[in-house]
Amino acid sequence: MSNQIILPRVLQVGENASLEIPSILDSLGCTRPLIITDKMMVELGYAKQVQSCLKDHQINSEVFDDTVPEPTVSSIQAGVDTVRNGNYDSIIALGGGSPIDSAKAISILGKFGGEMRDYKFPRIVNEQGLPIIAVPTTAGTGTEVTRFTIITDETNDEKMLCVGVGFMPIAALVDYKLTLSLPARITADTGIDALTHAMEAYVSKKASPYSDSQAIAAMKLIGPNLRRVFHDGSDHKAREAMMLGSTLAGIAFSNASVALVHGMSRPIGAAFHVPHGLSNAMLLPAVTEFSIPSAEEKYADCARAIGVATQADSDDVANQKLITELRALNDELQVPTPEQFGIDRQQFFDLMPTMAEQALASGSPNNNPIVPTAEQIIDIYQQLW
Template sequence: MLWDFNFNLPTSIEFGNGKVKNIGKRAKELGGKKALLITDKGLAQTGILEKVTASLDQEGVHYIVFDEISPNPKDVDCEKAYHQFKDEGIDLLIGLGGGSSMDTAKAIGTLLTNEGELRDRYGVNLLDREIPPLICIPTTSGTGSEVTRGSVITDTVTKQKMAILDLKIAPKLALVDPELTLSLPKSITAATGMDALTHAIEAYTCKPSQPISDALSLYAIELIAKSLPLAVENGNDLEARKNMLLASLVAGVSFDNTDLGAVHAMAEPLGGLYDTPHGVANSIFLPYVFEFNIPSNPEKHAMVAAKLGANKEGRRTEELAYEGVVLLKELAAKIGIPNLRDLGNVNPDDFPFLAEGAFEHLCTQANSRELTKEDYLKLFQKTYEAKNISMIENI
């Protein structure tokens, strides 16, 4: 197969134990004199924040800490920070935490250098100017936001998650330190790990897939399948933590150069309406979308199944691909991912609204198989009614 494709990696990456200690030096190298450090209150109470601020203090980089963000970042949080700090002379941004912190940093940066409201920038390549230099320091192994040009923000008026997609918000530097993930609770380890797996699978199977991203995706899938259960079981397993953080980063590079698909198209309306954690939502929908998509490209879905651990010997391609559905369900169950019904706040009467949001989502266009609103409605219903992880029912 021949491809015409582009591949961009606008972010410099430093990966390894203890890399967070370099933040002060790197901030100075980027010309930072006064940084806005965006994090959440949970991290603000840990030793992780202190490691960052100690390094900034040592290099004489002034900073302000903003920790008033929520797990699904909201437009009002970003706008609050912008109005609070727009006259402070901020010339550097630091996103410390999970995807919420890093996406919030990108959104605040958008407001600092581009006129108008945040909703004016939802879409692809709608920024007029680059944001201030951004350093991202991930403390979860899931979003890959430290190496992507995307920021996903919940619009509190429409209850929809919206995306800013532009190279002008890409981080200048990612400091990726596995030691920072050792304190991550089991539930967040599981959800963010499945988020990374979703990124890798959708980047590999989506319509705009391309050879460099394909190679990265397959590497990430295999690494996650082997390491995620270990990281959930023993959060102090530094080797498993390192592998998961690497897989998350690699998957982020992959999907940032291709696209995502129907899993994200379903997960983001759910998160926008119910504030469901993004990784949990992706985990819940992944097996059912994977199953739906198999007819569009059995060979690629069979390859995913093999990387997940399915035995290829003597198996027909489609048989192998459908085993991937079972393996995804079993992995989610093993690490404690809840079913859609078990979330407790999901109302089936909202499924038409959610199906509409999924159908209108940008990722629908890139999904490997065409979907209608009715297809999405069936997928929401099927996921909600699912009980047996080993049951496969074609739509």
């Protein structure tokens, strides 16, 4: 059996990779880019930095900075209108997962029209929208190298998973220097998100030797460096390792899919506005413990790659160490419980059956080593409290 591997056409990795935007545009024959970003990237001066770099190469650009965390159907509409009313031939997606996910949706809707719901899974979107150059500024989502985007339909709080080659950026410029200003909270949330991507890709029923190699490499980079960047954001070596680890984890899950953590995470984010990486972090220990019995060897490999178990440890011992580590990591990185985050208990418990249905409908739990029932999902949600 063969596996199709889908990647950006260009993957530029390392210090100052973001300065290569003009040469990438030139190679694409594009001269009129729209920079899609958020207010924070403008405030930090990153958008201006990109514009200055483009201007030095006689390329004029405009900025759309109205993307929001956890993008919604209505939040991307202004961007779609901007693309439709402008004469843009490309998009530079600058920021964390939300601006890049927004840019992916805007690229398709801006060119082909329709509504976001028309493009949600199980439809596979192979149409090519405006070419996207993705420039991530967080080490976490990996969305710069994935064929996925997630947009929330605020009419029913559904996080719509949209899948296909049409959402894959044409280029990803992975420059760790853009993460040096990240605050500790975002560093932690995005870092655990990247770790979740790598682990879920590795244990996924859709895993392949290729995705496994990327996932293991990602865990070896993330495991020893996540605490380091949380405690010292100016640690260049640790930031660089996390950035590459995040991208490799993105490649892994883009080609092997995610599993139960993501399936259960999206409804929490949609209903209670919990940042995606944070809801993943809340779920990772409990879901891992639930799933280990059907993938003992693979989870033990994760423990060894992260660096909490050795080759001398049995799989059983390695897996015990893995669960202990995931809980300790959440404690050290100050990951709150749903209650500590401020979620109302009654509302959380009342919504559990709906969230379980939405999790199963997303398809992600089908990739899990143990495919859960709705009742088992509700049980895991209850454990979080």
